[in-house]
Amino acid sequence: MSVEITLYTKKATKTSLVKFLLENGFQKIKHFIEELNNTNALHYIWYEFENYQSSSGVEATIQKISSEEQSNYQCSEWILHTRTRSSASFEDKQKQNEIIRITRRQFGGSFYNDWYGTNKYINLDDYPKFSPLEKSLSIISNNATDKLEKLKDCLEGYQNETSDIISKIEHDFIKSLIKDNDPSIILYNSLIPFLVSVIEYFFSQSFYSFLKYDPSCRENITSEKIKIDISEVLNINNNKNTIESIVTKSYNFQNIESINKAYKRYLxxxxxxxxxxxxxVDSKIFRVINKLDEILNARHSFVHELDINYEINKEIYFGYLKTIEVIIELMLAEFKTKNLNIEYNKY
Structure with missing residues (x-):
């Protein structure tokens, strides 16, 4: 779903509308439907990356309409159509209102909002406004979970003929002798680093967001003692690096003790x-911290020693994957005790 607002301008031309959108921060794009990229429809988008203001941006299309439509709407040959997705941020909706308001002021005309009616702007009270920290944590957690879900989809239907034959061998001794020929074992071992990447991403990026946006965390940075090369100081001065990034990189987010040290000190x-x-998880009860330690150790052994776990199978791997989902949920619940509103789309 989306909110679409069309402005039927009184005195606009294609050139003047193009100039206007560019002056107001819109960028020219191609529509994903190739047939809609033509001389009668020019597509633009506004997206603000700073402080996670946009979640999907504001789409704008300069459209040429027929003489009949011009007569019906008493408008110019070229009109402006805007759209924000249902997932768009408060700031995206605010920008959509703003661009219609100033376009109308400059080019005249009336507009139609498919949610609110004729000459009605979006009621921003209908949309929650989140802080940069809340938005960043929402994006981080949903991105991590989305990647886990996509991997789960890939593996759900995975089958291997050799693996199936070996699994059906009734004699455990014979099975143990030939199980190193099971290609599934290599697959699941090689996918453990993927899980650790998700762990590292979630903990490191969440930590970075707290450092950047949480006042108490920022205050703690002043007591941090880190040696910084002159080159890094110059990068900070030139906005090519940040103190928050340097502090984050000083911790290892593939190590429980290092993660704990960072989070206890700052958060x-x-x-x-x-x-x-x-x-x-899957009818088995376990202590989450122990399972996390098991996943991290398995990754370390595989990556640094090519140590293959010949006992791993689909059930065990999915148990690891679901453990990461549980960890994210537990951490988000802890973040919310800090009065943070986080939009988490659990699958």
């Missing part, structure tokens, strides 16, 4: 305490 969150609870 006052004890990772071991948060993840010490027991959870049930």
């Amino acid at each position: 006052n969150i004890d990772i071991r305490s948060v993840l010490s609870c027991k959870k049930k």
Whole structure:
């Protein structure tokens, strides 16, 4: 779903509308439907990356309409159509209102909002406004979960003829002798680093966001003692690097102790305490912190020693994958105790 607002201008030309959109921060784009890229429809988008203001941006199309439509709407040959997606941020909706308002002021005419009616702007009270920290944590957690879900979709229907034959061998001794020929074992071992990448991404990027946007975390940075090369100082001065990024990189987010050290110092969150609870995954109950330690150790052994775990199978790997989902949920619940509103789309 989306909110679409069409302005039927009184005195606009294609050239004047193009100039106007460019002056107001819009960029020329191609429509994903190739047939809609023609001389009668020019497509633009506004997207603000700073402080996660946009989640999908504002789409704008300069359209040429027929003489009959001009007569019906009492408007110019060229009109402006705008659209924001249902997932768009408060700031995206605010920008859509703004661009229609100033376009109308400059070119005249009336507009139709498909949600609110004729000459009615979007009621921004209908949309929640999130802080940069809340938006960043929402994006990070949803991105991590989305990648896990896509991997799960890939593996759900995975089958291998050799693996199936070996699994049907009834004699355990014979099975143990030939299981190193099972290609699924290599597959699941090689995919453990993927899970650790998701762990590292979630913990490091969440930590970075707190450093950048949380006042108490920013205050703690002043007490941080890190040696910084002159080249990095110059990068900071030239906006090519940030203190928050340097502090984040000083911790290893593939190591529980390092993660815990960072989070306790800046966020006052004890990772071991948060993840010490027991959870049930696929009828098995385990302590989350122990399972996380198992995943991290498995990745280290595989990457650095090419140590293959010949006991791993689809069930075990999916247990690892679902453990990462549980970890994200537990951490988000902890973040929310800090009065943060996080939009998490659990699958």
